[in-house]
Amino acid sequence: MQKASLTKASKRxxxxxxxxxxxxxxxxxxxxxxxxxxxxxxxxxDLVEWNFIGFDNYKTFFSESSLNIGFRNTLIYAVVTCSLKxxxxxxxxxxxxxxxxxxxxxxxxxxxPTLLSTIxxxxxxxxxxxxxxxxxxxxxxxAGIVGPDWLGDTxxxxxxxxxxxxxxGVGMATVIFIAGIMSIPEDYYxxxxxxxxxxxxxxxxxxxxxxxxxxxxxxxxxxxGGLRSFDLVWAMTKGGPGxxxxxxxxxxxxxxxxxFYGLSTAGNVILFIGVSLLAFxxxxxxxxxxVDL
Amino acid sequence: xxxxxxxxxxxxxxxxxxxxxxxxLTACGSKDDDTKTTTTTxxxxxxTDGTTSERYxxxxxLKLMIDNQTSTEGIKAVADEIEKRYNIKTEFDLRPGGDExxxxxxxxxxxxxxxxxxxxxxxxxxxxxxxxxxxxDVTNEPFMQNVMDSFLPTVSVDGKVYAAPSGxxxxxxxxxxxxxxxxxxxxxxxxxxELKANNEKIKAAGKTAxxxxxxxxxxxxxxxxxxxxxxxxxxxxxxxxxxxxxxKFADTPAALRSFQKLGEMQPYMNKDYLATTYxxxxxxxxxxxxxxxxxxxxxxxxxxxxxxxQIDNIGVFAQPADNADKTALTVWMPAAISIYKDGKNxxxxxxxxxxxxxxxxxxxxxxxxxxxxxxxxxxAQLPDDAYAGVKEMMPYFDNGNNAPALEFLSxxxxxxxxxxxxxxxxxxxxxxxxxxxYDKDVEKQAKQLGIQGW
Numbered sequence: 040m041q042k043a044s045l046t047k048a049s050k051r052x053x054x055x056x057x058x059x060x061x062x063x064x065x066x067x068x069x070x071x072x073x074x075x076x077x078x079x080x081x082x083x084x085d086l087v088e089w090n091f092i093g094f095d096n097y098k099t100f101f102s103e104s105s106l107n108i109g110f111r112n113t114l115i116y117a118v119v120t121c122s123l124k125x126x127x128x129x130x131x132x133x134x135x136x137x138x139x140x141x142x143x144x145x146x147x148x149x150x151x152p153t154l155l156s157t158i159x160x161x162x163x164x165x166x167x168x169x170x171x172x173x174x175x176x177x178x179x180x181x182a183g184i185v186g187p188d189w190l191g192d193t194x195x196x197x198x199x200x201x202x203x204x205x206x207x208g209v210g211m212a213t214v215i216f217i218a219g220i221m222s223i224p225e226d227y228y229x230x231x232x233x234x235x236x237x238x239x240x241x242x243x244x245x246x247x248x249x250x251x252x253x254x255x256x257x258x259x260x261x262x263x264g265g266l267r268s269f270d271l272v273w274a275m276t277k278g279g280p281g282x283x284x285x286x287x288x289x290x291x292x293x294x295x296x297x298x299f300y301g302l303s304t305a306g307n308v309i310l311f312i313g314v315s316l317l318a319f320x321x322x323x324x325x326x327x328x329x330v331d332l
Numbered sequence: 333x334x335x336x337x338x339x340x341x342x343x344x345x346x347x348x349x350x351x352x353x354x355x356x357l358t359a360c361g362s363k364d365d366d367t368k369t370t371t372t373t374x375x376x377x378x379x380t381d382g383t384t385s386e387r388y389x390x391x392x393x394l395k396l397m398i399d400n401q402t403s404t405e406g407i408k409a410v411a412d413e414i415e416k417r418y419n420i421k422t423e424f425d426l427r428p429g430g431d432e433x434x435x436x437x438x439x440x441x442x443x444x445x446x447x448x449x450x451x452x453x454x455x456x457x458x459x460x461x462x463x464x465x466x467x468x469d470v471t472n473e474p475f476m477q478n479v480m481d482s483f484l485p486t487v488s489v490d491g492k493v494y495a496a497p498s499g500x501x502x503x504x505x506x507x508x509x510x511x512x513x514x515x516x517x518x519x520x521x522x523x524x525x526e527l528k529a530n531n532e533k534i535k536a537a538g539k540t541a542x543x544x545x546x547x548x549x550x551x552x553x554x555x556x557x558x559x560x561x562x563x564x565x566x567x568x569x570x571x572x573x574x575x576x577x578x579x580k581f582a583d584t585p586a587a588l589r590s591f592q593k594l595g596e597m598q599p600y601m602n603k604d605y606l607a608t609t610y611x612x613x614x615x616x617x618x619x620x621x622x623x624x625x626x627x628x629x630x631x632x633x634x635x636x637x638x639x640x641x642q643i644d645n646i647g648v649f650a651q652p653a654d655n656a657d658k659t660a661l662t663v664w665m666p667a668a669i670s671i672y673k674d675g676k677n678x679x680x681x682x683x684x685x686x687x688x689x690x691x692x693x694x695x696x697x698x699x700x701x702x703x704x705x706x707x708x709x710x711x712a713q714l715p716d717d718a719y720a721g722v723k724e725m726m727p728y729f730d731n732g733n734n735a736p737a738l739e740f741l742s743x744x745x746x747x748x749x750x751x752x753x754x755x756x757x758x759x760x761x762x763x764x765x766x767x768x769x770y771d772k773d774v775e776k777q778a779k780q781l782g783i784q785g786w
């Protein structure tokens with residue numbers, strides 16, 4: 040009889056009760072700050088007192104002289120790191136699922152940089168990239184090549200940082216690809232073998248389309264990661280020389296350091312909207328590509 | 333194959349397990365060590381000499397928040413003496429320096445968790461903390477009678493004083509290697525043209541004339557900042573006009589000149605100036621591969637710590653003006669020590685500061701930390717063994733040929749100046765363009781801080 044008294048509505052409520060604890064944590068720690076940031080982005084704020092100034096912060100943010108560089112650099116950085124991680128990750132993934140004898144060892148070698156602290160990697164590479172004392176240019180000098188000033192030359196500084204990001208992040212991409220490739224049933228390959236396909240056909244007609252879900256994860260993760268990237272750039276160049284490697288995130292951070300809390304909050308809201316505008320359509324576009332196994 | 337991988341998996345598991353265990357063990361070990369050291373330091377050694385009637389019967393502990401880049405040796409010496417005399421212990425609460433430190437201090441103030449005593453920059457940065465809200469008004473405290481008038485405006489808001497000086501002042505100037513100067517037959521330049529002539533000779537001798545250390549981008553600001561005493565000689569009201577939105581860097585010729593001077597130095601700099609750090613620059617200056625370094629004189633203490641036998645080989649001259657009789661030295665005021673208004677031990681903190689900011693306190697400080705410029709406490713003398721470079725600065729003070737840096741006269745200092753000066757110094761942008769960009773940066777700051785007249 041007790042059971043019968045549970046109406047449909049209370050049954051539904053009953054399930055929500057289980058979601059409540061997680062929901063409260065999510066609301067307090069994630070949703071509430073997000074909503075508050077929309078408000079504080081329209082104030083002049085010193086962490087204690089605020090006064091409402093409407094959209095002035097947004098105007099100031101968009102008139103920031105280094106903002107153009109920031110937007111351009113952020114896009115370049117995201118596209119370069121994302122595409123390199125996809126290409127290299129896929130190649131490594133294929134190589135490390137093949138019959139190589141030492142693939143277990145190689146897998147850990149490729150994954151190892153992912154475990155390191157980004158700041159430590161940044162500091163280590165910035166000393167290796169020193170134009171005259173650094174390991175990289177000293178090695179190049181042995182071969183008779185005069186290496187460039189990797190982080191001082193404004194035309195390549197951003198790419199140097201992106202290269203380090205790829206070195207550090209490709210391990211994660213590879214692991215995702217390996218998981219994707221391993222989940223492809225062996226039958227497809229056997230069928231191809233019977234039809235007389237070669238290694239290229241194996242890759243192009245089976246691995247490539249069937250690994251699409253994994254590839255989408257890699258693209259989304261690394262693209263969003265690239266858009267909001269900050270720590271590596273800060274550790275290696277602090278946005279310099281001048282403003283040449285400034286990303287949106289580092290511009291926001293510098294405003295925060297200057298004590299412009301309202302302004303930097305406005306910057307974060309803009310970054311949030313910008314990343315969403317790019318990431319959601321990308322996700323939609325990519326999910327169309329996925330093939331059901 | 334499969335068996336082999338299983339085996340390797342097992343060994344990897346075993347290895348990681350072993351690693352985890354050992355790391356857990358070492359963590360425990362270090363914890364034990366920590367508690368041991370704290371217990372051993374617990375029993376305090378009470379000295380009998382120098383005790384006064386003001387001595388507390390029970391030990392009082394004050395916390396002093398200080399950045400981890402400032403050498404605390406001198407302050408510790410004074411703190412030890414204070415403990416002997418007043419039974420007031422000082423606990424040093426280290427915080428990061430630079431911008432990160434600023435954020436930390438602001439957050440601690442906003443959340444009401446500041447230590448009893450706070451060590452912080454004087455001037456524009458200090459005023460940005462809103463000292464009138466958080467720190468004790470010390471205008472009428474007896475120890476403030478000792479403090480020189482030149483220091484007071486840098487820690488005052490609306491005519492009330494909120495901090496005492498932490499030590500000696502310093503200068504933003506050019507450090508130079510005296511031995512190389514003597515070898516090349518050079519003399520200290522009195523005008524900007526003489527400086528450039530010296531640069532040519534040094535360059536011809538195959539050495540770096542001007543050391544650039546732009547990897548630490550703050551160092552790129554020095555030529556602009558250290559020029560301020562010269563700017564003021566030409567435009568005496570610039571600081572006030574600048575604060576009140578009446579004068580700009582770009583359209584005040586004397587101020588624009590500071591950026592132009594920076595732009596003229598690029599041909600004389602070391603090849604790797606974009607990758608050179610402050611520490612590497614100091615090394616170059618000491619070993620003579622670099623001959624001149626525009627820097628704050630606190631570098632003298634770094635040199636003394638690392639290369640003590642070379643310290644008397646480093647001299648200091650003021651950044652020359654275009655005209656010899658306008659050349660003046662730009663002075664950086666010492667950091668401020670203030671008392672947190674809502675601290676638990678305000679009375680003890682007053683006693684602490686009363687002794688600290690006395691000629692006697694400064695003399696004790698000088699036994700462990702040599703001054704990097706003259707003291708701003710009346711009656712505090714430079715010790716006889718002061719750095720040669722500091723002695724070389726004294727004529728600028730005796731003749732009154734000096735002025736505080738702009739950041740001590742105005743609350744405005746645009747946060748992007750280091751990046752803008754890197755661009756000018758490296759020849760990526762013209763002095764005129766970036767003087768304009770800096771004016772914009774300052775305007776943004778003034779608006780964000782809500783300063784009147786902007």
